[in-house]
Amino acid sequence: MLNFHLTQEQFDIQKKAREFAIKEVLPVAWYYDEKDEIPLEIIRKAFQAGFVGADIPKKYGGKGLGLIESAIITEEIASACSGLVTSIFDSSLGMEPLLLSKNEAAKQKYLTKIAEDNKLAAFATSEPTMGSDVAGIRCQAAQDAEDYILNGTKYWITNGGVADYMSVFATVDPKSRHKGICAFFIEPSWPGVSIGRHIPKMGQRCPNTVGVNFMD
Ligand SMILES: Cc1cc2nc3c(=O)[nH]c(=O)nc-3n(C[C@H](O)[C@H](O)[C@H](O)COP(=O)(O)OP(=O)(O)OC[C@H]3O[C@@H](n4cnc5c(N)ncnc54)[C@H](O)[C@@H]3O)c2cc1C
Numbered sequence: 001m002l003n004f005h006l007t008q009e010q011f012d013i014q015k016k017a018r019e020f021a022i023k024e025v026l027p028v029a030w031y032y033d034e035k036d037e038i039p040l041e042i043i044r045k046a047f048q049a050g051f052v053g054a055d056i057p058k059k060y061g062g063k064g065l066g067l068i069e070s071a072i073i074t075e076e077i078a079s080a081c082s083g084l085v086t087s088i089f090d091s092s093l094g095m096e097p098l099l100l101s102k103n104e105a106a107k108q109k110y111l112t113k114i115a116e117d118n119k120l121a122a123f124a125t126s127e128p129t130m131g132s133d134v135a136g137i138r139c140q141a142a143q144d145a146e147d148y149i150l151n152g153t154k155y156w157i158t159n160g161g162v163a164d165y166m167s168v169f170a171t172v173d174p175k176s177r178h179k180g181i182c183a184f185f186i187e188p189s190w191p192g193v194s195i196g197r198h199i200p201k202m203g204q205r206c207p208n209t210v211g212v213n214f215m216d
Pocket residue numbers: 123124125126129130131132133155156157158159201204209
């Protein structure tokens with residue numbers, strides 16, 4: 001029979017995350033919202049408390065927790081501020097395409113840095129002309145020997161101005177719609193990547209949100 005009850009370990013994680021939310025997030029939520037400022041200090045504290053990258057497998061330096069545990073942590077911290085939680089856990093989304101990939105060398109190189117050095121990964125799907133309609137992606141990936149050359153623009157990218165890495169979705173064949181889409185794990189410091197200015201928002205103001213341009 002299916003058991004939907006939390007285990008003792010999950011209850012302990014929930015208690016720890018709730019305490020963190022009340023002590024570290026709730027008192028400063030107004031500040032980051034009012035100042036429209038990315039909460040890097042709180043991201044660092046969440047990392048030190050073992051919440052960030054908790055779902056990274058142990059072989060890449062993570063805690064190896066599951067999606068249920070990650071959801072519990074996210075839910076507790078979101079109850080204190082939905083803006084801060086977006087910024088704190090954006091890396092989970094950003095690293096997911098890499099976690100699902102079979103590229104062991106890239107996983108060893110990047111996941112360990114996210115798990116051990118608090119490096120941040122952003123997730124870039126949306127563009128100025130498409131959000132929900134992901135099959136309409138216009139950012140192009142052209143194969144060049146063993147490389148792919150990206151050209152296009154991403155928009156509304158959470159933590160994009162501070163992220164060390166980024167999962168970028170692009171199409172190798174726009175006519176194939178969703179079947180032409182591939183994900184690329186890149187470093188924003190590479191040549192040809194430029195980050196736009198912070199886009200102000202009406203709500204969830206503190207996560208840094210930017211446009212990102214790729215030129216060759
Ligand atoms: C705070 C914030 C952070 C974000 N962070 C990121 C990020 O980190 N990375 C990233 O890639 N994107 C990010 N986004 C973008 C977000 O994913 C898009 O805004 C979202 O996908 C919706 O796309 P859109 O804004 O173009 O709206 P649209 O796709 O134009 O949708 C507008 C409305 O039309 C409805 N609609 C759309 N298509 C259909 C349909 N076929 N049938 C019926 N109704 C439909 C939608 O439900 C919605 O109500 C962020 C956005 C915000 C506001």
